[in-house]
Amino acid sequence: MSSKSTDQTKVVDAYIKKHLIGVDEGLEHAYTNSTEKGLPMIAVSPAQGKFASLLTTIGSARNVLEIGTLGGYSTIWFAKAVKGRGKVTSIEVSPHHRDVAIENLRAADVQVPEEVDVLLGAGLDVLPKLVAEIEKGVREPFDFVFIDADWPNQWNYFDFGVKVSKGQGAVIYIDNVVQNMLESGIVGEKHRDGDAVDVVAKAGADDRVDAVVMQTVGSKTHDGFLLAVVK
Numbered sequence: 001m002s003s004k005s006t007d008q009t010k011v012v013d014a015y016i017k018k019h020l021i022g023v024d025e026g027l028e029h030a031y032t033n034s035t036e037k038g039l040p041m042i043a044v045s046p047a048q049g050k051f052a053s054l055l056t057t058i059g060s061a062r063n064v065l066e067i068g069t070l071g072g073y074s075t076i077w078f079a080k081a082v083k084g085r086g087k088v089t090s091i092e093v094s095p096h097h098r099d100v101a102i103e104n105l106r107a108a109d110v111q112v113p114e115e116v117d118v119l120l121g122a123g124l125d126v127l128p129k130l131v132a133e134i135e136k137g138v139r140e141p142f143d144f145v146f147i148d149a150d151w152p153n154q155w156n157y158f159d160f161g162v163k164v165s166k167g168q169g170a171v172i173y174i175d176n177v178v179q180n181m182l183e184s185g186i187v188g189e190k191h192r193d194g195d196a197v198d199v200v201a202k203a204g205a206d207d208r209v210d211a212v213v214m215q216t217v218g219s220k221t222h223d224g225f226l227l228a229v230v231k
Ligand SMILES: C[S@@+](CC[C@H](N)C(=O)[O-])C[C@H]1O[C@@H](n2cnc3c(N)ncnc32)[C@H](O)[C@@H]1O
Pocket: 042, 043, 044, 067, 068, 069, 070, 071, 072, 073, 074, 075, 091, 092, 093, 094, 097, 121, 122, 123, 124, 148, 149, 150
């Protein structure tokens, strides 16, 4: 993108935040406290957080699963959206990120673990346990799965996301698929990384879901997410 279009996307994002999002102390604190505690600035933007949380409202989601908590910024959005109706379960591999997230969630008046449970561990270690708990009937399946962790495992998380979902009508959202495709050379000019998994092609060939990718611009770089509905 040219620097002029980057400037324009920032101005528009600020305008959107001013009129449609406003200032929420808990969310603002999550950003500033995470930065102060040394976490990377890779949380979703305010508009993305609101968009994802609105999707859970549209679908009346009760149980939300997030893979990749960081400082809990997106987690707070989901917790607010399902408050009084459901619960958020979020998986995070870094103990420091988990601790900061819990601090941020509590500062945002979110009850931990009653409203949000942050499970410490690598996604691929925790997810099979969730599958087993759902199969045993000791955990409810998920209505909405938000994948925002390590990119090379996006497809593995997607596959688990379908398995832990309630089935028909459940939504699976993978963030950053466009940047992942561009950086691994699946599309675009970069030399293709031979190990790169083509999440978009795999979702398109997967009879369990109907999916689309939306490209995004905003205060962050050009990117995009994959949204799938379980059939
Ligand atoms: C992009 S950040 C998540 C941002 C967060 N969802 C938000 O928008 O506020 C990615 C997070 O995934 C975590 N992560 C990376 N690899 C992981 C793994 N294998 N299992 C679980 N979490 C992982 C990182 O430690 C980091 O906190």
